[in-house]
Amino acid sequence: MSTEHDDARFVVRLRQATEAPAPSPGFDARLAARLERRPTSTWWLALPAAAALALGVGLWRGPAAVDAADAAPPSVAALAADDDEIYATLDIESAVEESDEVFPEDYATLAEYLDI
Amino acid sequence: MEAVSDERATTTLEARLAAFVDSHRARAVSLAWRLVGGDAAAAEDVAQEAFVQAWRALPTFREEAKLSTWFYRILVREAHAWRRRARIKQVWSELTGGEAAPRAPVADDGLQRRILAAVGALSRGQREAFVLVHMEGFTVAEAAEVLKTSPGTIKSHLHRALVRLRAELADLREEGR
Numbered sequence: 001m002s003t004e005h006d007d008a009r010f011v012v013r014l015r016q017a018t019e020a021p022a023p024s025p026g027f028d029a030r031l032a033a034r035l036e037r038r039p040t041s042t043w044w045l046a047l048p049a050a051a052a053l054a055l056g057v058g059l060w061r062g063p064a065a066v067d068a069a070d071a072a073p074p075s076v077a078a079l080a081a082d083d084d085e086i087y088a089t090l091d092i093e094s095a096v097e098e099s100d101e102v103f104p105e106d107y108a109t110l111a112e113y114l115d116i
Numbered sequence: 117m118e119a120v121s122d123e124r125a126t127t128t129l130e131a132r133l134a135a136f137v138d139s140h141r142a143r144a145v146s147l148a149w150r151l152v153g154g155d156a157a158a159a160e161d162v163a164q165e166a167f168v169q170a171w172r173a174l175p176t177f178r179e180e181a182k183l184s185t186w187f188y189r190i191l192v193r194e195a196h197a198w199r200r201r202a203r204i205k206q207v208w209s210e211l212t213g214g215e216a217a218p219r220a221p222v223a224d225d226g227l228q229r230r231i232l233a234a235v236g237a238l239s240r241g242q243r244e245a246f247v248l249v250h251m252e253g254f255t256v257a258e259a260a261e262v263l264k265t266s267p268g269t270i271k272s273h274l275h276r277a278l279v280r281l282r283a284e285l286a287d288l289r290e291e292g293r
Contacts, residue, residue, distance in 0.1 A: 020146035
């Protein structure tokens with residue numbers, strides 16, 4: 001028996017032994033609900049309000065507090081605990097652009113630190 | 117006039133993507149399931165996230181690739197991101213001696229678990245090429261487009277993946293003879 005034929009049988013065996021389960025009954029409903037929450041293309045209208053809010057928060061906290069917060073590097077523990085939140089803040093466009101990674105810089109640093 | 121045309125194009129794309137979601141949901145979950153190592157809940161999360169990302173990014177889709185290629189590229193990246201997050205959680209938990217993150221309830225069949233573990237131990241390129249081509253039936257050319265690499269690289273990944281899997285799962289190969 002040729003090696004190619006042997007390999008083909010081996011691959012078929014692997015494929016058949018790892019048949020994926022069908023989507024669960026609630027999959028469609030959850031997906032539909034998420035797709036309905038898709039932001040419209042007018043998301044940019046919210047930018048001035050967001051900028052004003054950020055400025056307001058900065059002024060309220062005071063420059064010293066803002067500087068101190070900016071100067072303090074995020075702890076690795078905080079990064080690990082907040083990974084979902086960090087991930088959620090990713091720009092969708094950047095996630096599908098040419099970049100090979102979808103991780104923000106902090107996450108990439110953590111991964112590098114952990115040698116992953 | 118151009119704006120109307122753009123809007124119409126987006127609407128057409130939305131309709132196409134909606135049809136795509138309908139016809140590709142099972143395949144998307146299947147691909148995600150194999151890429152994340154047999155965790156059904158994670159696979160559904162990854163597939164959903166990929167659909168949502170595609171839906172949101174639709175206005176930026178320039179039709180330079182097929183809709184399916186574009187979508188599966190998003191899904192493969194999302195699966196990779198999931199694996200990486202899971203690995204970070206696991207390593208972090210080991211480093212801190214804390215309670216280990218609950219392991220994903222992967223497929224409980226022994227053979228299935230062995231195969232998925234062996235596939236999961238491949239390098240990223242080998243794993244993604246192997247799953248796309250040998251497990252999900254993509255052609256080498258399609259896989260190359262999804263992974264944004266050359267068909268030659270895909271063939272190289274496939275060859276090396278097969279060499280490693282043959283060694284790792286040698287008993288299965290013998291049984292099949």
